[in-house]
Amino acid sequence: MHLTIKSLLATSAALAMLWPALAQANPITIADPGYATAQGTAYVVKVLLEEQLGKEVEAVKAGSVPVIWEALNRNGGEIDIWTDVWLPNQQALVDQYAGEGGKVKLAANSYAGTQGYCTTKATADKHDIHSVFDLADPAKAAVFSADGKGKGKIWIGAAGWLSTNIETVRARDYGFADFFELQTTDEAVTTADLDAAVKAGTGWIGYCYGPHQNFARYALEVLEEPKHDDAAWTFVEPSDPNWLEKSAIKSAYKDAAIHIAYSGSLAESAPEVAAILEKVTFTTDAVSKLAFAIAVEGKAPDDAARDWIAANPDVVAGWTGN
Known part of the structure; x- marks a missing residue:
């Protein structure tokens, strides 16, 4: 009897030690960086895996892209899926974590993204500001x-x-750096600033990217830039203490290709999930509409994703084979 109790106690202790690891490994985790375009794609994937495969999926708040990639590469379940891999912006991280020796998978499919500087069309026309080089004029x-x-x-x-x-x-x-304060606030803060500027008829300018809900919400003008030139684009990662001095960029972005990335451990433990992730692809317009529903109409990302999935059965069937 005493031996049986001891055995039971030992077994219970072992299970107690194992349980946190089992609990942590259960849900599939997907990065939510807090901005509407990435939330739109992330929550569509989340709802898709929940409704089509019956998976438990948890959205994890994560605002730093390098941290997201590090978590993916650890293969510990902290983050399993990242739906907003912009190339070439994240190329160095793709090379590091999804290249030789890395533990992250990069899905082959992608959709197009654009980047540049935007101001309101009213400001551009009133003050004759149409080129990025106009910003180097102090007036x-x-x-x-x-x-x-x-x-x-x-x-x-x-x-x-x-x-x-x-x-x-x-x-x-x-x-133009000497003539501006370079602001790095959260996107929600700058969107509020843009909204206030539009209503007041004052100037606003900033980095902009598409797809984005603001293109549907406001009359914006993208400033002209020199066409992308690989020879005029050298960017050194900030891990190098002299990265700023070594970098030199004098042309526009190349149109981005936006991919999904997922952990190697997810591919091994849930190959059916990886198979769907390899098929999922969006259009720029679809993501802009998802972002508009979340950021402008105020829908919860889960609800916006469910509405979009319900409205696009043919697209979803192409991803799932159903």
């Missing part, structure tokens, strides 16, 4: 200041975005 830069006289304010992205580092280089090399 035109002052249009975007609080008093119309001092340094302008330009949003170059949120902290933690790889594009924000790229924009720091571009602001310098396009010659």
Whole structure:
């Protein structure tokens, strides 16, 4: 009897030690970086896996792209899926974590994305600001200041975005950095600033990317830039202490290709999930509409995703084979 109790106690202790690991490995985790376009694609994948495969999927708040990739590569279940891999912005991370020796899978399918600088069309027309080189004119830069006289304010992205580092280089090399305060607030803050500027008829300018709900919400103009030139685009990762000095960018972005990435451990433990992730692809218009539903109409990302899936049965059937 005493031996049986001891055995039971030992077994219970072993199970107690094992349970946290089992519990942690259960849900599939998907990164939610907090901005509407990535939330749209993330929650469509989340709802898809829940409704089509009966999987338990948890959205994990994660605002830093390098941290997302590190978590993917650890293969520990912290983050299993990342639906907003912009190339070439994240190329160095793809090379590091999805290349030789990496533990992350990059799905082959992608959809198009664009990047640049936007202002309101009213501001562009009123002050004749149509080119990125117009921003190097102190008088035109002052249009975007609080008093119309001092340094302008330009949003170059949120902290933690790889594009924000790229924009720091571009602001310098396009010659307007000295005439602007380079702002790195959260996207929600700059969207509120843009909305206020539109209503007040004042100047706003910043980094912009498509797909994005703001193109459906406001009349925006994308400033002209020199066509993308690989020879005029050198970007060194900030892990190098001299990255800013070594980087040089004097042309527009190449149109981006936006992919899904997922952990190697997910591919091994749930190959049926990996098979769907390899088929999932969006259109720029579809993601803009998802983002509009979340950011402008105020829908919860889960609800926006369910509505979109219900409205696009043929697209979903192509992903799932049903």
